[in-house]
Amino acid sequence: MTELEVDIAGIRMRNPTMLASGILNETGRSMVDVTKAGAGAVVTKSVGLEPREGHPNPCVVELECGLINAMGLPNPGIDAYLEEVAVAQGSGVPVIGSVFGGSEDEIAEVAKRMASAGVAAVELNLSCPHAEGLGAEIGSTPDMVESICKAVKASVDVPIFAKLTPNTSSIASLASAAEEGGADGIVAINTLRAMAICPELGRPILSNRFGGLSGKAVRAVGVRCVYEIFDAVTIPIIGVGGVTTSNDALEYIMAGATAVQMGTAIWSEGAGVFSDVCDGLGEFMKANGYGSVEEMKGIAHR
Amino acid sequence: MTELEVDIAGIRMRNPTMLASGILNETGRSMVDVTKAGAGAVVTKSVGLEPREGHPNPCVVELECGLINAMGLPNPGIDAYLEEVAVAQGSGVPVIGSVFGGSEDEIAEVAKRMASAGVAAVELNLSCPHAEGLGAEIGSTPDMVESICKAVKASVDVPIFAKLTPNTSSIASLASAAEEGGADGIVAINTLRAMAICPELGRPILSNRFGGLSGKAVRAVGVRCVYEIFDAVTIPIIGVGGVTTSNDALEYIMAGATAVQMGTAIWSEGAGVFSDVCDGLGEFMKANGYGSVEEMKGIAHR
Amino acid sequence: MPIDSGVRVFVITEQVDETPTIRTVHLDGSMHAQPGQFVMVWVPGKDEFPMSISYPGERFGITYKIVGEGTRHLSIMRPGEKIGVRGPYGKGYSIEGESILVVAGGTGMAALAPMVEQAVASSASVDVVLGARTQSELLFRTRCERAGAAVHITTDDGSDGSKGLATDKAKELLEAGDHDMMYTCGPERMIVGLLELSRTTVVPMQASLERYMKCGIGVCDSCAIDGKHVCVDGPVFSHEVLSKLSDLGRTRLNTSGGRIPID
Amino acid sequence: MPIDSGVRVFVITEQVDETPTIRTVHLDGSMHAQPGQFVMVWVPGKDEFPMSISYPGERFGITYKIVGEGTRHLSIMRPGEKIGVRGPYGKGYSIEGESILVVAGGTGMAALAPMVEQAVASSASVDVVLGARTQSELLFRTRCERAGAAVHITTDDGSDGSKGLATDKAKELLEAGDHDMMYTCGPERMIVGLLELSRTTVVPMQASLERYMKCGIGVCDSCAIDGKHVCVDGPVFSHEVLSKLSDLGRTRLNTSGGRIPID
Numbered sequence A, B: 001m002t003e004l005e006v007d008i009a010g011i012r013m014r015n016p017t018m019l020a021s022g023i024l025n026e027t028g029r030s031m032v033d034v035t036k037a038g039a040g041a042v043v044t045k046s047v048g049l050e051p052r053e054g055h056p057n058p059c060v061v062e063l064e065c066g067l068i069n070a071m072g073l074p075n076p077g078i079d080a081y082l083e084e085v086a087v088a089q090g091s092g093v094p095v096i097g098s099v100f101g102g103s104e105d106e107i108a109e110v111a112k113r114m115a116s117a118g119v120a121a122v123e124l125n126l127s128c129p130h131a132e133g134l135g136a137e138i139g140s141t142p143d144m145v146e147s148i149c150k151a152v153k154a155s156v157d158v159p160i161f162a163k164l165t166p167n168t169s170s171i172a173s174l175a176s177a178a179e180e181g182g183a184d185g186i187v188a189i190n191t192l193r194a195m196a197i198c199p200e201l202g203r204p205i206l207s208n209r210f211g212g213l214s215g216k217a218v219r220a221v222g223v224r225c226v227y228e229i230f231d232a233v234t235i236p237i238i239g240v241g242g243v244t245t246s247n248d249a250l251e252y253i254m255a256g257a258t259a260v261q262m263g264t265a266i267w268s269e270g271a272g273v274f275s276d277v278c279d280g281l282g283e284f285m286k287a288n289g290y291g292s293v294e295e296m297k298g299i300a301h302r
Numbered sequence C, D: 001m002p003i004d005s006g007v008r009v010f011v012i013t014e015q016v017d018e019t020p021t022i023r024t025v026h027l028d029g030s031m032h033a034q035p036g037q038f039v040m041v042w043v044p045g046k047d048e049f050p051m052s053i054s055y056p057g058e059r060f061g062i063t064y065k066i067v068g069e070g071t072r073h074l075s076i077m078r079p080g081e082k083i084g085v086r087g088p089y090g091k092g093y094s095i096e097g098e099s100i101l102v103v104a105g106g107t108g109m110a111a112l113a114p115m116v117e118q119a120v121a122s123s124a125s126v127d128v129v130l131g132a133r134t135q136s137e138l139l140f141r142t143r144c145e146r147a148g149a150a151v152h153i154t155t156d157d158g159s160d161g162s163k164g165l166a167t168d169k170a171k172e173l174l175e176a177g178d179h180d181m182m183y184t185c186g187p188e189r190m191i192v193g194l195l196e197l198s199r200t201t202v203v204p205m206q207a208s209l210e211r212y213m214k215c216g217i218g219v220c221d222s223c224a225i226d227g228k229h230v231c232v233d234g235p236v237f238s239h240e241v242l243s244k245l246s247d248l249g250r251t252r253l254n255t256s257g258g259r260i261p262i263d
């Protein structure tokens, strides 16, 4: 085991960085390329039962400190998408299948088909802030989160991770509910509900009006969420939101994350951000006498 | 009435910019200086019944896109503070007194003493994310917000504004509750609960660990909140969070705000930001044929 | 301070009919870009889509074919109305070579025209093969001629120039001439044909591709082709890259991210 | 890429006893700053407080008097231990004049020593009045002498130099000499005294002030003095500004933001 290797719910990763859902993972080949750029695992695009076009353009806004997106969960449907998953699996690194749905049963069904492809784990997107009835609405109360996790747990054998919304007064309660429901890990955070308006046109830019804020702007919120969740659950946490440098990854790890995901950083830095973050982690660990990522996990709680 | 003048709950402002609570408003003289720099109104520091030291240092973290602060509501107590309010009132622009407290009665009492100083309005800080039992906890449910507003409304004659937290799944419900409770205006948003960790020291930077994120990072969240609130209430809205340019102010206004507050922009731009934003608004209105700020209010909802 | 949203708003100054189905919209500001780069054009309330910058610089303009809802709406907008633009995005043509062959099919000339002008200005000798269905659909013929390029016309119906495909004309010129670089933009099956020609004649080429684009900034993967992204790695790709793309001329993603064959 | 929190972590390399109550802590990195600028020093788990940069440049250090919890904790930290630092902050001394008078009381010399060194290096002639309670508390006497300044000692108890106040000595020198600028840092009542001297002798001055600081970056208002902020507008203020400060030597804010008299 090299110093950067981590184990999350039994999944061995060569380093603690993963590609986040929704960024460069519509196609298997793009996911493979991201693993070549250094990612220790990839999460797939969130897929549902049926094909879905997502929201019309404009569906993304570029801010100084991040992006607002309202893709609206476009996806070709789980059955067609399994071909892309198979290609991604050729990369040799763990592939985690992200799924969404409009009901417990639907999510369980998509998860089952996703698991049939042999993914390392299934990530439940309970937190998309811009797809009505499919994302955060479904995951906005502890009860819903718990029962969805239970339903999915009953239908798949692989570990399941619940991806939670920060648009709540208590993400820790959602995490506890997921743990109660049998989740094997928590992914936090999805995007913050946000909006951009174009003054000269006097209208919201996104066709969906509302979108989700990601990137540097949200990092301090994500770190806070992971810190709170670490105090509430015993299952592993995957930190996501604005990770752009090894320092950002360390903040998440010390707050309690076992691994981190990156999405928007690919826009601001390019896919090379994966190896840059890993190199930085390695150097930091050497300079500060840490022998493993696990050793650093949650130490900001001491 | 010049094109930049606005009227909010009967308060006439020469332009729609205000100093936000907690930034350069511990002393009356600083508030006067901010009005000289162009602010159309000033909100005071949030004050309570008794003196309070706030959290020990470090209480602020400088990020690329904003600040995280955990001042912890330091204030000399309402009675001592009224001297500073009197100085601020010498500026001639409206002074809005911000108050907090640990209970309905306490808030009502502080508001009463604040109102006795002749402030133009009282702003209720129901949303500080880093002072236990005094901020967001007090304002986290619609019921609490409604009954606090009722209690304050019963004890003062001036307009009251409820300042709400974005750390919730529905800021619109909090706003509706405030309106029900008799609030004359909504102020949104306070800071987003956040954390920064210093990897080399393996600990949170703020002595209080948790703090509130402000500045550019939160603007798109604030604009979204104002947009949602505008659909939920009929009372005026004051937008706050990351306003740094006239374009930012326009986003808030078009989302539904009658006026905007600025805090963190003073850190990144200096107090000159007030006149810069006003100049920019004036130019925009001229170039785009708007005769008043009111005309632009909420137009992004069309 | 730049507007923190990436969107710049431009007022329409003029709509110029280039052919019965193709128009140029000129805008009231400047857009500095390399030939071949594109912008995302936002027709407020309707759609946002990628368009090559056909007039870079001061008299910024894009040249569009009316194919659906979005372009139809753009076409009925009048001078004084506003559109949003973000970009320029992507990598354009790298202009090199002393004797250049440019092959344009359909609206491909929109991307290529600024390239032709720049190449002639840097004293290259430029042959342009301009293909269209029929005479009236030939785009920027005069513009190329005025720039100083030798324009060779092909039409499907023989109404002007030689009847037939642009690729046939290109083959003829390549085999006869001493070209040292080929540039193209147009239907993918044409590009596949030219790629084969490039291999046999050993004249390197650069081609601009089109894929369905959502973000335009390399995050959504909808423009993916073999792990490359047309929006950030392209739209212009070199011969070397093109020849390795197994999806070229075969499959692309639809709006749901589903893989569909290229017609 | 800089660390996105403003906090830089330094390893303590050395703690040097300057006087029985004043120490210098040297750190393992560099801090480029103007004389008179300060940093916020974070003693992890204890406190964070403003300290002048007494050693700018490569051998970065600060010189602190042990007055309370935070400074006591700093004083027991050993080489190898780490502290956080943000800054440099504020506006330092603007070094001008050919014949300079420097008046330092208490730890004021911590802020002034780099200024003395820089002034001498730029060939000004420098008189330093160094005042302390007693001989052993005289800070940086040798450092100033080595730099090439003429050092004039005053002690409250007469154990060294002339017995009495630094201001008395300053008066003597100002009246006798041909100084064209006075620099000071120390207790506020001393600064008020020097301001009066500056008025009567018409020698302009620059003084560094101290106020309770929370943010250090101009947002919290705790360091306010007549609407000016010691952290961003100061800590060094010119004669012109100083003479307009009605709170100078009178009131300051306590940790609750309450107004209290200055002792």
Ligand SMILES: Cc1cc2nc3c(=O)[nH]c(=O)nc-3n(C[C@H](O)[C@H](O)[C@H](O)COP(=O)(O)OP(=O)(O)OC[C@H]3O[C@@H](n4cnc5c(N)ncnc54)[C@H](O)[C@@H]3O)c2cc1C
Pocket (backbone or CB within 6 Å): A057, C038, C047, C048, C049, C050, C051, C052, C053, C062, C063, C064, C065, C066, C067, C068, C069, C070, C071, C072, C107, C110, C111, C209, C210, C211, C212, C213, C214, C235
């Ligand atoms: C890099 C690039 C540069 C382009 N430059 C030009 C140009 O200079 N002139 C020109 O006329 N056309 C250009 N196109 C094609 C142009 O984007 C489409 O014709 C336009 O989007 C059609 O929009 P619509 O709403 O009218 O059509 P729709 O009714 O929405 O669709 C009609 C067809 O247009 C294409 N299309 C629609 N939306 C998109 C989209 N977001 N991204 C890509 N293709 C889309 C699809 O093939 C679709 O089947 C370019 C495309 C790309 C990728």
Ligand SMILES: Cc1cc2nc3c(=O)[nH]c(=O)nc-3n(C[C@H](O)[C@H](O)[C@H](O)COP(=O)(O)OP(=O)(O)OC[C@H]3O[C@@H](n4cnc5c(N)ncnc54)[C@H](O)[C@@H]3O)c2cc1C
Pocket (backbone or CB within 6 Å): B057, D038, D047, D048, D049, D050, D051, D052, D053, D062, D063, D064, D065, D066, D067, D068, D069, D070, D071, D072, D107, D110, D111, D209, D210, D211, D212, D213, D214, D235
């Ligand atoms: C710009 C500036 C530069 C300074 N430079 C030096 C220096 O070079 N050397 C030096 O010894 N001292 C300097 N000080 C004073 C130094 O900040 C205090 O001595 C130190 O904060 C004491 O901390 P403590 O925790 O030991 O004391 P505490 O027990 O916390 O308090 C003791 C006293 O120290 C002062 N103090 C405490 N905290 C602060 C604070 N956050 N801001 C300002 N004053 C505070 C107050 O007067 C307080 O009454 C400077 C102050 C300022 C404003």
Ligand SMILES: Cc1cc2nc3c(=O)[nH]c(=O)nc-3n(C[C@H](O)[C@H](O)[C@H](O)COP(=O)(O)O)c2cc1C
Pocket (backbone or CB within 6 Å): A020, A021, A022, A023, A045, A046, A067, A069, A071, A073, A098, A125, A128, A163, A189, A190, A191, A213, A214, A215, A216, A218, A240, A241, A242, A243, A261, A262, A263, A264, A265, C219, C220
């Ligand atoms: C363009 C885009 C698309 C996204 N799509 C999804 C998605 O389909 N499913 C999901 O769970 N999260 C989605 N997200 C959220 C990201 O996975 C991630 O939680 C968020 O962007 C914060 O991380 P980042 O700052 O590293 O991007 C998307 C984010 C972006 C920017």
Ligand SMILES: Cc1cc2nc3c(=O)[nH]c(=O)nc-3n(C[C@H](O)[C@H](O)[C@H](O)COP(=O)(O)O)c2cc1C
Pocket (backbone or CB within 6 Å): B020, B021, B022, B023, B045, B046, B067, B069, B071, B073, B098, B125, B128, B163, B189, B190, B191, B213, B214, B215, B216, B218, B240, B241, B242, B243, B261, B262, B263, B264, B265, D219, D220
């Ligand atoms: C240092 C600091 C102190 C603050 N103190 C208060 C406060 O006492 N009461 C309050 O209602 N809001 C307080 N806030 C929140 C601001 O008023 C404002 O809601 C928030 O900072 C977002 O606006 P901005 O991005 O313009 O700063 C404080 C913010 C900062 C940065």
Ligand code: FES
Pocket (backbone or CB within 6 Å): C212, C213, C214, C215, C216, C217, C218, C219, C220, C221, C222, C223, C224, C229, C230, C231, C232
């Ligand atoms: S259009 Fe989104 S990645 Fe290219």
Ligand code: FES
Pocket (backbone or CB within 6 Å): D212, D213, D214, D215, D216, D217, D218, D219, D220, D221, D222, D223, D224, D229, D230, D231, D232
């Ligand atoms: S210390 Fe906060 S304003 Fe100066």
